[in-house]
Amino acid sequence: QVQLVESGGGLVQAGASLRLSCAASGGTFSRNALGWFRQAPGKERDFVAGISWSGGNTDYADSVKGRFTISRDNAKNAGYLQMNNLEPEDTAVYFCAASNKYLSVTSRDYGYWGRGTQVTVSS
Numbered sequence: 001q002v003q004l005v006e007s008g009g010g011l012v013q014a015g016a017s018l019r020l021s022c023a024a025s026g027g028t029f030s031r032n033a034l035g036w037f038r039q040a041p042g043k044e045r046d047f048v049a050g051i052s053w054s055g056g057n058t059d060y061a062d063s064v065k066g067r068f069t070i071s072r073d074n075a076k077n078a079g080y081l082q083m084n085n086l087e088p089e090d091t092a093v094y095f096c097a098a099s100n101k102y103l104s105v106t107s108r109d110y111g112y113w114g115r116g117t118q119v120t121v122s123s
Contacts, residue, residue: 004097004098004114005115010118014086019082021080023077028100029074030077032112033053034070035047037110047105048061063089067084070082097112099112
């Protein structure tokens with residue numbers, strides 16, 4: 001079973017950058033697809049970015065394309081989300097998730113979740 005812990009969130013101004021990290025332990029992280037999701041108050045949890053187990057395939061929500069970059073280092077059991085040019089609309093709790101199936105944009109395809117890290121972007 002994979003355990004996930006996010007870090008790197010914080011309060012920044014619009015236009016700034018943040019790098020979120022997802023530390024994995026247990027299970028076989030290197031064989032899991034990794035996804036980042038976010039949830040703003042009163043809203044559903046939305047897909048942000050995903051990467052296949054090998055890192056060869058990635059996918060992004062339209063709202064973050066060109067600004068966010070997902071990556072992973074299987075040797076370190078870690079995943080990352082580099083977020084540039086942040087906007088107030090990016091304010092949310094960000095979750096990393098792992099799937100032993102495939103890269104998916106659907107949260108129900110991910111069986112392992114972290115507790116999230118808060119990202120707040122002020123205007």
